[in-house]
Amino acid sequence: MARTPAKPAANATAAKAASAKKPAAKAPATAKKAAAGKSEGNGWPDKGQLLDWYRHMLLIRRFEERAGQLYGMGLIGGFCHLYIGQEAIAVGMQSVKKTGDQVITGYRDHGHMLAAGMDPKEVMAELTGRAAGSAHGKGGSMHMFDVQAGFYGGHGIVGGQVPLGAGLAFANRYRDNKAVSFTYFGDGAANQGQVYEAFNMAELWKLPVVFIIENNQYAMGTSVERASAETHLHKRGISFGIPGEEVDGMDVQAVAEAGAKAAEYARSGKGPYILEMKTYRYRGHSMSDPAKYRTREEVDEVRKTRDPIDHLREKMEAMGATDEEAMKAIDAEVKKIVADAAEFARTAPEPDPSELYTDVYAEA
Amino acid sequence: MNAQIEKTAAAADEAGKSIPMNMIQSINSGLDVMLGRDPNCLIFGEDVGYFGGVFRATEGLQKKHGLNRCFDAPINECGIIGSAIGMAAYGLRPIVEIQFADYIYPGYDQIVSEAARIRYRSAGDFTVPMTIRTPYGGGIFGGQTHSQSPEALFTHIAGMKTVIPSNPYDAKGLLIAAIESDDPVVIFEPKRLYNGPFDGYPDKPVTPWQKVEGNLVPEGYYTVPLGKARIAREGADCTILAYGTMVHVAIASAEAVGVDAEVVDLRSLAPLDIETIEASVKKTGRCVIVHEATRTSGFGAELSALVQEHCFYHLEAPIERVTGWDTPYPHAFEWEYFPGPKRVGAALKRVMED
Numbered sequence A: 001m002a003r004t005p006a007k008p009a010a011n012a013t014a015a016k017a018a019s020a021k022k023p024a025a026k027a028p029a030t031a032k033k034a035a036a037g038k039s040e041g042n043g044w045p046d047k048g049q050l051l052d053w054y055r056h057m058l059l060i061r062r063f064e065e066r067a068g069q070l071y072g073m074g075l076i077g078g079f080c081h082l083y084i085g086q087e088a089i090a091v092g093m094q095s096v097k098k099t100g101d102q103v104i105t106g107y108r109d110h111g112h113m114l115a116a117g118m119d120p121k122e123v124m125a126e127l128t129g130r131a132a133g134s135a136h137g138k139g140g141s142m143h144m145f146d147v148q149a150g151f152y153g154g155h156g157i158v159g160g161q162v163p164l165g166a167g168l169a170f171a172n173r174y175r176d177n178k179a180v181s182f183t184y185f186g187d188g189a190a191n192q193g194q195v196y197e198a199f200n201m202a203e204l205w206k207l208p209v210v211f212i213i214e215n216n217q218y219a220m221g222t223s224v225e226r227a228s229a230e231t232h233l234h235k236r237g238i239s240f241g242i243p244g245e246e247v248d249g250m251d252v253q254a255v256a257e258a259g260a261k262a263a264e265y266a267r268s269g270k271g272p273y274i275l276e277m278k279t280y281r282y283r284g285h286s287m288s289d290p291a292k293y294r295t296r297e298e299v300d301e302v303r304k305t306r307d308p309i310d311h312l313r314e315k316m317e318a319m320g321a322t323d324e325e326a327m328k329a330i331d332a333e334v335k336k337i338v339a340d341a342a343e344f345a346r347t348a349p350e351p352d353p354s355e356l357y358t359d360v361y362a363e364a
Numbered sequence B: 001m002n003a004q005i006e007k008t009a010a011a012a013d014e015a016g017k018s019i020p021m022n023m024i025q026s027i028n029s030g031l032d033v034m035l036g037r038d039p040n041c042l043i044f045g046e047d048v049g050y051f052g053g054v055f056r057a058t059e060g061l062q063k064k065h066g067l068n069r070c071f072d073a074p075i076n077e078c079g080i081i082g083s084a085i086g087m088a089a090y091g092l093r094p095i096v097e098i099q100f101a102d103y104i105y106p107g108y109d110q111i112v113s114e115a116a117r118i119r120y121r122s123a124g125d126f127t128v129p130m131t132i133r134t135p136y137g138g139g140i141f142g143g144q145t146h147s148q149s150p151e152a153l154f155t156h157i158a159g160m161k162t163v164i165p166s167n168p169y170d171a172k173g174l175l176i177a178a179i180e181s182d183d184p185v186v187i188f189e190p191k192r193l194y195n196g197p198f199d200g201y202p203d204k205p206v207t208p209w210q211k212v213e214g215n216l217v218p219e220g221y222y223t224v225p226l227g228k229a230r231i232a233r234e235g236a237d238c239t240i241l242a243y244g245t246m247v248h249v250a251i252a253s254a255e256a257v258g259v260d261a262e263v264v265d266l267r268s269l270a271p272l273d274i275e276t277i278e279a280s281v282k283k284t285g286r287c288v289i290v291h292e293a294t295r296t297s298g299f300g301a302e303l304s305a306l307v308q309e310h311c312f313y314h315l316e317a318p319i320e321r322v323t324g325w326d327t328p329y330p331h332a333f334e335w336e337y338f339p340g341p342k343r344v345g346a347a348l349k350r351v352m353e354d
């Protein structure tokens, strides 16, 4: 890089948070680090890793189901985009994340926050707009953050987070902290102009960022084919010289393996990497989706044949690693975590109206 | 005289039968009428074609008028607005939908630097007869990226027209006038009013437009001229200047506190009908301005300055503004943020005391 901008003043809040001890979250421990894709010689990950993936995917699935119920009961208002069907991506990628790495995504963010280790209570309470929510109730479903968990949002404007992800990566390189920015966006977001501005800067400055495109085949009611000239989205970096790869986003192990490779590439200073995760969302785009753009059969077919949680179960059976007892215990544990989160989000107090004006500027 | 009668009769013919419609239906009808009348008209935007729009405003139009006349665009507001400007400069009349007003900013540069300025820059050789439709406003728990009222960012642009309807009849008539305007127009559609009027009491069930007395919309062609306000409620004590959702809140607030307010529904912010405003304020001697947008540099500031300039010697009390707070639109405090009847009523009482 020819020129380096003046060193920015460290972000006080982020710095404080980064040095603060992370409180013991009530969520299950974050997916095991670094073990991703590590096999025991037969190409299969060890059982602990498999169970850990299972636990996290199940937590997201059950959390989202409950969020959908709370929405139906009128406890959650406004917009709410569920992650059901896409669990393997956030969970598989989380297991390649190292301490200090960042995650940033759009509005379909609950799964990413849970994978990052955020307290499910805090996430659910934000959905119901309570003071104990991660944005004190003022952000809602689409706009949550947790600097301690390395989670940089939660962005409601499609594509808005992508240049920010490049900026996080720049900060990593600038501080020489060896961290990687995992920047997520959808197939629809992939058509926003700022994505390509970010691609160009990221490669030009060799930024440690992995761009992860969650291609669930639809942007709201518009399929990829109706919106994209090049539908193989991993090729979108070719003219910038960014390597890209298509990954089965319904297979948590495939995600973790591709993720490990991409993260290593970025971490070693080679620059950005694009992963196109082929996936599918089971539910409507948000809670008010007439679903007139695809058939019920199409959805059922994916659920039956490609479900990421079933897929993992089958894999465990095939390798003789099924542990019914452990999985039952996980089911019960997850059920309780989600029930507690829902109860908390239902009963926690609403923020005081005097909070309306806090955090508009540095000081009130 | 005879010519005038003939003209009126011809207009009535074109307008055709009037039926109850909600605001989505009347907008859909306006788009349908214009696609039928003018082969230069075309519609595009996110999810508007195959899917019929997230609020269903373009439902059925692709089927009826074909893929070339109503089609989907990728999610790229800058590209959508920019390409519409190019089409318009060549004589088409594109009508684009920006799914929520909150998504318009990626295209803002194209609006400010291109759409609004091409006429001036080319000394009238090129014009931009483009219409942007976009739902705005709160009251639907959209939080900070789905509730904004950015109208002042547009009234501040010379060369741009800004329109906000408050009922199905005006929504269709203003839309057709906007499409026929040779200048670029942005129409902010109050999404909280799509299905029925909203007077600011969130716990009251919505009365659908179809059940609102007198809500009749012609099925055919008619226009509501840009730059003409409407007296939504006649009154003697105080003038309330409002537009969009706030017209209904203003009427309900006045009635709740028993102030005989005259509610002026601006309909068009730029061009602005200063004559109607001036006549009303001179009559009542008091003025309250109501909008949902943040207060500082909001359109209310412009209105307040104009009323002061035009009506200073008729004012019997300081002008009041009731607006959104100077914060992002919060998720948790929808009704604390929304300038509802309580706050409007309090302002009315204050100006009446002075």
Ligand SMILES: Cc1ncc(C[n+]2csc(CCOP(=O)(O)OP(=O)(O)O)c2C)c(N)n1
Pocket: A108, A156, A157, A158, A159, A185, A186, A187, A188, A189, A190, A214, A216, A218, A219, A220, A285, B046, B075, B077, B099, B103, B106
């Ligand atoms: C700038 C902007 N334009 C449009 C929207 C409305 N919108 C929200 S989500 C969405 C579809 C995005 O699809 P995709 O990127 O594929 O993500 P997915 O919802 O499938 O996860 C659209 C059009 C928005 N929020 N922001």
Ligand SMILES: [Mg+2]
Pocket: A186, A187, A188, A214, A215, A216, A217, A218, A219, A220
């Ligand atoms: Mg998608």
